[in-house]
Amino acid sequence: MNRKIAIVTGGSRGLGKNAIEKLAKKGVDVILTYHNQAAAAQEVVISVEAQGGKAVALQLNTGESGSFDGFVVQVKAQLQQVWQRDTFDFLINNAGVGLHQSFADTTEEQFELMMNVHLKGPFFLTQKLLPLMADGGRILNISSGLARFALPGSSAYAMMKGGIEVLTRYQAKELGARGITANVLAPGAIETDFSGGMVRDNPDVNRLVASNTALGRAGLPDDIGDMVALMLSDEAGWMTAQRVEASGGMFI
16 A cells, blocks of 8 residues: 655644654655754654655745745655655645734734745645645645634734635635645644744743633644644545644633
């Protein structure tokens, strides 16, 4: 049986890294992207290989759409060289950067960064990769609980995630004829190094999150990695155009 191949953007650390490790345990091979952390990305490759899988790390800045054509050429070459295949199966648009800035103080430069990385980037990267995606493939876009509830300082970031959620429904509608599904996974507050490790390292923030979460704690990377593997499982193949929030019941 041929192993599935997933492309995971932002796979060198945090939620992307955890998702890759969980997918590898399920027999999924990976092409992961990293922005700056080549050594960390290579550690993820080694981790996948230690589980009997195959993985390749490629550099990509998802905020620079002009680089996508070259990236697609690299993906095509790696698919043929490593897997002797012309297609991949799953695309997880996970790469992102944080911004904690009030609406009143958000600059145009900050806004454009959020837009390029979180909205324009996934839009055109997915578009460019479509010819390489196998029929019956899966698109999983990572959003945020902040697209549902509002916390001060997250307006620019959250509105881009809201845009991704709308885009996902259109992808599901327009790509359904190829058997491709498109869904959203929206994490709540997770203990990673995202936004400077705010949830993980700031006890006051961590307590605030826990006190407003039905399950009584902040999320952990494992919570999200497991959800990624679940949503890309064979058993979830009939689900499309859906937003799944994994937040432990935050602000319900």
